[in-house]
Amino acid sequence: MLPADKVEAIKNVRVWDGCKAFIEFSEKFYPSFIAFDIQPESAGQKLYYDASYGQDTSQHILGLFAVGVGTIPYAQLPESELIDFILSELDEQFDGKASKNYVKHIFQNWNEEPYALGAYVIDQEDWRRIRTLGESVEGKLHFAGDAYTTGEDWSSVHTAARSALRAVMELVG
Numbered sequence: 001m002l003p004a005d006k007v008e009a010i011k012n013v014r015v016w017d018g019c020k021a022f023i024e025f026s027e028k029f030y031p032s033f034i035a036f037d038i039q040p041e042s043a044g045q046k047l048y049y050d051a052s053y054g055q056d057t058s059q060h061i062l063g064l065f066a067v068g069v070g071t072i073p074y075a076q077l078p079e080s081e082l083i084d085f086i087l088s089e090l091d092e093q094f095d096g097k098a099s100k101n102y103v104k105h106i107f108q109n110w111n112e113e114p115y116a117l118g119a120y121v122i123d124q125e126d127w128r129r130i131r132t133l134g135e136s137v138e139g140k141l142h143f144a145g146d147a148y149t150t151g152e153d154w155s156s157v158h159t160a161a162r163s164a165l166r167a168v169m170e171l172v173g
Helices: 004-012 069-075 079-093 097-101 127-134 157-172
Strands: 018-025 033-035 044-050 060-068 102-109
Touching (some): 018 069, 018 079, 018 097, 060 069, 079 097
Antiparallel strands (some): 018 102, 033 044
16 A cells, blocks of 8 residues: 555646647748747646757658647547648748648647546646655655656656656665
């Protein structure tokens, strides 16, 4: 049986809904980063970013990252309407260039992923709750991942890797 504070942390940690898309275009017409203002900040995030920036590729791929309320318009649409919505959104900003240059896309709704059922722990979560999530249980049960940290930072690939390293170090002494 898990300690009461661990159970409380698991039950009460707040996780954003989330989705991600990668859209390939035949030419680059967009900047490296487009952020949207979501207020309050604790409600979520939405941004487009050049997913091929700094990569050795000739492909032009724009990523969409949305969590919290930023996810709502995408997660509610059927797959058949999703790319039209995204292209329309981008066409408004880039004078119709998104639709003209569209090649293909991939979309992932993290809320529907059976082992995730959401995206990331919200940025405004209590650091003490995160620390409790990351603590081992009696030195026998260890936790690793983006939400299982020391409470100093969470919700990124980098923090997940550091928490895995910490768990391994605890295992080997």
